[in-house]
Amino acid sequence: MGRYLLKRLWHTVYVVVGISIISFFFIHLSGDPVMLMLPGDASMAEVETLRQQLGFNDPLYVQYWRFASHAVRGDLGSSLYHRVPAIDLIFERLPASLELAGAAMLIALVVSIPLGIVSAVKRGSLLDMTSMLGALFGLSMPHFWLGIMLILLFSVTLGWLPTSGRGTLAQLVMPSIALGLSLMAMFARLTRSVMLEVLSQDYVRTARAKGLREKIVIGKHALKNALIPLVTVAGMQFGFLIGGTVIIETVFAWPGVGRLVVQAIFSRDYPLVQATVLVLAVIFVVVNLLVDLIYLYLDPQISYLEQK
Amino acid sequence: MSRPVATTERFRHLRASLRLWGETLRALARSPGAVVGGLLFALIVACSLCFEVFYAKDPLAQELMARLTPPFWQEGGSLAYPLGTDNLGRDVLVRILYGSRVSLMVGFASVLVACGSGIVLGLISGYYGGRADNVIMRVADVFMAYPFMLLTISIIAVLGNSIFNLILVLGLSDWVTYARTIRGSVLSIKEKEFVLAARSVGTRNRVILLRHVFPNVLSPILVLGTVRVANIIIWESGLSFLGMGVPPPMPTWGRMLAEGRVYITDAWWLVTLPGLAIMLTILSINLLGDGLRDALDPRLRNIPR
Numbered sequence: 001m002g003r004y005l006l007k008r009l010w011h012t013v014y015v016v017v018g019i020s021i022i023s024f025f026f027i028h029l030s031g032d033p034v035m036l037m038l039p040g041d042a043s044m045a046e047v048e049t050l051r052q053q054l055g056f057n058d059p060l061y062v063q064y065w066r067f068a069s070h071a072v073r074g075d076l077g078s079s080l081y082h083r084v085p086a087i088d089l090i091f092e093r094l095p096a097s098l099e100l101a102g103a104a105m106l107i108a109l110v111v112s113i114p115l116g117i118v119s120a121v122k123r124g125s126l127l128d129m130t131s132m133l134g135a136l137f138g139l140s141m142p143h144f145w146l147g148i149m150l151i152l153l154f155s156v157t158l159g160w161l162p163t164s165g166r167g168t169l170a171q172l173v174m175p176s177i178a179l180g181l182s183l184m185a186m187f188a189r190l191t192r193s194v195m196l197e198v199l200s201q202d203y204v205r206t207a208r209a210k211g212l213r214e215k216i217v218i219g220k221h222a223l224k225n226a227l228i229p230l231v232t233v234a235g236m237q238f239g240f241l242i243g244g245t246v247i248i249e250t251v252f253a254w255p256g257v258g259r260l261v262v263q264a265i266f267s268r269d270y271p272l273v274q275a276t277v278l279v280l281a282v283i284f285v286v287v288n289l290l291v292d293l294i295y296l297y298l299d300p301q302i303s304y305l306e307q308k
Numbered sequence: 309m310s311r312p313v314a315t316t317e318r319f320r321h322l323r324a325s326l327r328l329w330g331e332t333l334r335a336l337a338r339s340p341g342a343v344v345g346g347l348l349f350a351l352i353v354a355c356s357l358c359f360e361v362f363y364a365k366d367p368l369a370q371e372l373m374a375r376l377t378p379p380f381w382q383e384g385g386s387l388a389y390p391l392g393t394d395n396l397g398r399d400v401l402v403r404i405l406y407g408s409r410v411s412l413m414v415g416f417a418s419v420l421v422a423c424g425s426g427i428v429l430g431l432i433s434g435y436y437g438g439r440a441d442n443v444i445m446r447v448a449d450v451f452m453a454y455p456f457m458l459l460t461i462s463i464i465a466v467l468g469n470s471i472f473n474l475i476l477v478l479g480l481s482d483w484v485t486y487a488r489t490i491r492g493s494v495l496s497i498k499e500k501e502f503v504l505a506a507r508s509v510g511t512r513n514r515v516i517l518l519r520h521v522f523p524n525v526l527s528p529i530l531v532l533g534t535v536r537v538a539n540i541i542i543w544e545s546g547l548s549f550l551g552m553g554v555p556p557p558m559p560t561w562g563r564m565l566a567e568g569r570v571y572i573t574d575a576w577w578l579v580t581l582p583g584l585a586i587m588l589t590i591l592s593i594n595l596l597g598d599g600l601r602d603a604l605d606p607r608l609r610n611i612p613r
Contacts, residue, residue, distance in 0.1 A: 011449065018450030022459075026466050136598075140590035142542045144549055145583035148569060152580070156573050243457025247546050251569075261458070262550055265465040273465055277458050285453050 004296070012289050019281045020071060024064050027274045076275035081267045086275035090257060094279075096166055097256030100248070101241040103172055104180035109234065112184045116191025120199060121218060131188060138185030143244055147178035147251040164253035175252040179244050183237055190233055194226040201225075228298050235291030239284050320502075322523065328604075332527075335603035342599020348592035356408035367406040367559050371397035376575050392577045394568065400577060403559040404585050410560045411589065414475055415541040419533050421479025422540075426486025427529065431517050433487060434494025445491070448484045456481055460543065464552045471554045474547065478540050489532055493525040527604045534597035538590045545586050561586050 051057055055066060070076070076086045119128040154174060155163040165171050198204065199222055207217045246258035253259070257276055264272040336342045375397040378385040385392060391401040433444040451459075459481045467473045497503060498521060506516050547553040548562025556563065561582040568578025 014446065015450050015453045018447070019454055022450065022454065023462060026462055136594060137587070137591065140538070140587050140594050142545055142583065142586055142590075144546060145565060145579075145586060148565060148572070148579045148583065152572055152576060239453075239455040240457075242455045246457055246461065247550060250550060261461070265461065265552070268465075270465075273462055277462050280458055281454055284455055288453065 008289060008292055012285055015285050016282055017068075019285075020068060020278055021064065023274050023277045023281075024067055025060075027270045028060065028063075071278065076278065077271040079264070079269050079272040081264070081269040081272070086272045087279070089260060089272065090276055090279050093255060093257045093260050096254060097242075097245050097249070097258060099166075099172070100175055100179060100245055100254060100256060101238070103176035104183065104241060104244075105234070105238075106180075107176055108180040108183035108187055112187035113191050113230070116188045117195055117218065117223070119188070119192045120195035123196065128192075132192070135185035135188045138181050139189075141182065143178050143182055144247045144251050146181055147174065147248055150174045150178055151251075166254055166256075171252075175248050175254055178251070179241065179248045183240070186237070187230065187234070190230060191226065194229050195222060198222045198226045224298070228295065231291060231294055231298060235288055235294075238287045242280050242284060328527070332600075332603040336599050339599040339602065341595045342603070345592045345595025345597075345599060348588065349596055352408060352589055352592060353412065355405060356412050359402070359405040363402060363405065365399050365402040367398065367403045368557055369398065373397065376571065378575070379577050379581075391581055392575070394564070394575070394578055395571055398559075400564075400581060403564060404561070404582055406559050407561040407564060407582060408585060408589065410471075410554055410558060411541050411544060411586070414471065414478065414544045414554070415537045417475045418478035418482065418540045418544075419537050421475060422482035422536065423486050423529060423533055425480065426483040427490055427522075429483065430487040430490025431494055431522065431525075434491035435498055435513070435517055435521060441491075444487065448487055451481070451484045454481075457543065457546070460547065461550075461552060464547065469547075469552050469555050471558075474544065474553060478543060482536060482540065485536065486529065486532060489528050490525050493528055494521055497521050497524050531597065531601045531604055534593060534600055538593040538597065541586065541593075542590060 055063060058066075067077075074087060076090075078084060079086050079089055082089060115131050119125075119131050122128055150161075151163050151174065154161040161174055162168075162171050199218075204217060204222055207221045208214075212221075242258075245254075245256055246262060248254065249256045249258035250262055257280065261273060261276040264270075264276065336346070371393065374389065374393050375395055377389050377393040377397075379392045379400075380387050380390050382392075389399050389401070391399075391404065393399055394403070429444050429448075433441045460477050463477045463481075464473060467477070503516060503520055506520055544553055545560065545562035545565070548560040549566045551563075551566065553562055554560050564582040565579060568575065568582070572579050
């Protein structure tokens, strides 16, 4: 268990370092930030002075080292556009994005798991077929288009829900459904196929044979084992949610990190883009680490195998 | 002396894999979902390739007098513009058809890039092992952890948007899945007798990789590629929607949605129809992909989904 944790932590560290290297070099490919910081009529001497001051004349690895050592201390540079530390901007917007992603994940899990279980238990029934067909459609819909369709139906035509903004529960409904539906579809399909596999296992037959009620067989014996792959996939899909928020926040004018990064890209605010990408990627890696820890709890075999 | 052993072994395997492909096709033909998906997809591809034959219109031609004309079945619509026009009076149908060409091209080209780089790295990683494997897999871990959408967005932000950059970026962001899948398959295949036999007679590694190992890892790649084409098309439309996809004026489904969004209260067709086109395309690919997966994975063949 201890060794597994150590290995996992090491994995997290080098992944974060790798991500920081990639985003550092991509931003460096983008050209000279000094030109963006100075007014257009600045003289060559002024450009050269500022470049010297900011250390852009140093070798790349020195610059990376400086960036990394600042980053470790929580200093990710300043936004060229807003003229404030990037990290402040990000943390100001982060709660909104996490709220959206969390709501989407919650909706997806709450609907999909029962649906998947019932579909597996009543395999071939009308409910099974409709829900799997629905899941197929859900998987095939781009979430931003679903968002627009929801706006068209519930805001423009029916006038029930507000089209944009954040603050009330009514404003959270459409963005989180738009973001969560394809996940819901994916989880429902996964739950169903995993449950089908688990239900054909010997221990389930044994549980049934010794006269346990079906509710306990499914809820306790089968579900706990079916949860393992589900937790993994749900954790991995967090990255999808982060990417998804970028577009959904634009559709619904949701004041989160996704919209911040899109705006930063259009105003060529590279330090902010770089900082946002790094922060989101670190969050993603940490979530994956947490998922692995949950995994460890759900499946004692893993730590056992690691020890051997 | 032992060369014939390696050769017959290899032929036996090739014959077996040919038989498997035959069975796969038959299994595909038996699955109604795959047949529907396949036919729909073939229709979409055919339309995108040669729509000019039956609907020769310029997707960029503006007819300001006819701006925001609804589809023909609605009042005010006309058969001159079967699916209506947009805010500049451009024909929606021809723009959707043209958009399908862009989406499918970007989708397939990106998957080829991803597949190509993933195959090479996966083969090397799985076959040679050791340090190469270690380095490739650690880099793969990093790419795996980098949220895909952010990766593509940040690269596009730097490189600028062109159709070439888009294909490159979407392709290179997606190599990891292929590399990992192929590595896994190679690890099991390289211990098989026909590979050991080839190696024992001194066949060069490159030849073993290309002629003995590679043909045997094709089926997982095919399944994966199908699923990824669908994903890439969705991502491409998303990037276009954000204004980071194929640059204007080329019509793409994503940009049509972004442009139409402004007119959502007056022109429902502008925000509905391009999305419907995306959905039908993805649906057809998903149906085909599901069928292919079931057909190629004998373990799943007997379990009804």
